[in-house]
Amino acid sequence: QKEVEQNSGPLSVPEGAIASLNCTYSDRVSQSFFWYRQYSGKSPELIMSIYSNGDKEDGRFTAQLNKASQYVSLLIRDSQPSDSATYLCAVGRTGNEKLTFGTGTRLTIIP
Amino acid sequence: ETGVTQSPTHLIKTRGQQVTLRCSSQSGHNTVSWYQQALGQGPQFIFQYYREEENGRGNFPPRFSGLQFPNYSSELNVNALELDDSALYLCASSLRTGVGYGYTFGSGTRLTVV
Numbered sequence: 001q002k003e004v005e006q007n008s009g010p011l012s013v014p015e016g017a018i019a020s021l022n023c024t025y026s027d028r029v030s031q032s033f034f035w036y037r038q039y040s041g042k043s044p045e046l047i048m049s050i051y052s053n054g055d056k057e058d059g060r061f062t063a064q065l066n067k068a069s070q071y072v073s074l075l076i077r078d079s080q081p082s083d084s085a086t087y088l089c090a091v092g093r094t095g096n097e098k099l100t101f102g103t104g105t106r107l108t109i110i111p
Numbered sequence: 112e113t114g115v116t117q118s119p120t121h122l123i124k125t126r127g128q129q130v131t132l133r134c135s136s137q138s139g140h141n142t143v144s145w146y147q148q149a150l151g152q153g154p155q156f157i158f159q160y161y162r163e164e165e166n167g168r169g170n171f172p173p174r175f176s177g178l179q180f181p182n183y184s185s186e187l188n189v190n191a192l193e194l195d196d197s198a199l200y201l202c203a204s205s206l207r208t209g210v211g212y213g214y215t216f217g218s219g220t221r222l223t224v225v
Contacts, residue, residue, distance in 0.1 A: 043216040097167030101153030
């Protein structure tokens, strides 16, 4: 079992719709959860962080965390073509220096 | 306030050679982490430096080594390059150790080993 699992996609979503990206993790003591966006040929950009169960909203982005189910998700509302990218889920443990990344989900917004 | 800068942007090396990649931390950040991202994969943790000392290492062989300088800039050295070392190498700086604060990555160095 991979430590952090994501559906590699591609996930195609019409412009203006909600894109839903999912991530599961295996380490139950994980405490920090992040979503990064990576455009082709570029480095990852941090877009959301979440630490507690529930939802966290920032503009068009909502991160959702369920520690009991070991599940993290990212919702993108009113999807725009500029949202087309690979989205990486990353998980960390407090006191551990590394982030563990999934392989990413490639999202394409269709105009 | 400047962000994280990495150099060079791209380079091509021959198998068996040695390479040094450089990273300048974001102003005020005393911790630097290095990651390797192979094509189609997520970044993999190589190691982290805090105040010039190695502060955690991933599952990479000893031919991957690093340094952090008093100004908190850092180098990643890879000896005896192998074809599988071809990847995007990412440097991230943060204000303190641990992963609770998220990372800001530099633009990366694309290494091709032929």
